[in-house]
Amino acid sequence: MASRLFDRQTRERAWLLYAWCRKCDDIADGQDHGGVMTGVADGQVRLAAMRAQTDAALRGEATGDPAFDGFGFVMRECAIPARYAHDLLEGFALDAQDWRPVTEADMLRYCYHVAGAVGCMMAVLMGVSPEDEATLDRACDLGLAFQLANIARDIAEDQQAGRCYLPQQWLAEMAIPPGSQMEPAFRPQLTLLAGRLTSLAADYEASARHGTGSLPPRAAWAVLAAAGIYGDIAREVARRGERAWDARVMTPKSEKLGWVCRAGFQIFGRSSRWPASAPRPPHLWTRPRG
Secondary structure: OHHHHOOHHHHHHHHHHHHHHHHHHHHHHOOOOOOOOOOOOOHHHHHHHHHHHHHHHHOOOOOOOHHHHHHHHHHHHHOOOHHHHHHHHHHHHHHHOOOOOOOHHHHHHHHHHHHHHHHHHHHHHOOOOOOOHHHHHHHHHHHHHHHHHHHHHOHHHHHHOOOOOOOHHHHHHOOOOOOOOOOHHHHHHHHHHHHHHHHHHHHHHHHHHHHHHHOOHHHHHHHHHHHHHHHHHHHHHHHHHHHOOOOOOOOOHHHHHHHHHHHHHHOOOHHHHOOOOOOOOOOOOOOOOO
16 A cells, blocks of 8 residues: 555555565465465575576576566666565575574564665665665564564464474563464463564654655555554563464555554655654664675
């Protein structure tokens, strides 16, 4: 819904970039357009194929797959640094290795690879200079906020797929044995961890808003709407408490429309409401450079 607020050219570019992200995710997880994860036994083979097609698309070679060909087109047209695409693929590589985060920093690094890097690509697509590190930091922050909301919402789904993105140190603090986080006996402790995730998501969402002054008005409108819509997922997980995983959390269409309207007002005076000069909170993780 938020993407419809872009001007036509930006919207179509965003859709091309998203199509590649979605296709890679589907390949890595054995999904169909983001459906149920089926699990894969040949993760490394899939990853190698993904990398080969991505590199070919970046070189301007036809791959025979519209998702990869469209991605290559938009990367060249917008001069998006290829390193962000490679950073995203490194997130899929972690999953292919059956990786688990040990610390909070590990979890946030994973969030960068699978979402923060996309935020950086989207920022350049919207006209931000690849050299504008301060604005790219804020774009990365929004990606981190989105992924933290995903982790909080999808704990049960991830466990069914044999995955866990909660840091092992967090689980140990709550005396939750690995792989047991969804057992009823541990639901109170899991709720506390979800609260920690959603609080972090809120911090990154708040930081991201300080980058919207660098965007054209319609792009800022779309970003602010998306921040509110996706932020509501984290807020609803926190509100439901121990019932957060009884049914999948989604933002209803009526509330999405509400955020579209609110964001429309927020674009006016956004530079004074969320000044770019405001320092990022020191406790927030910083994306890698170069």
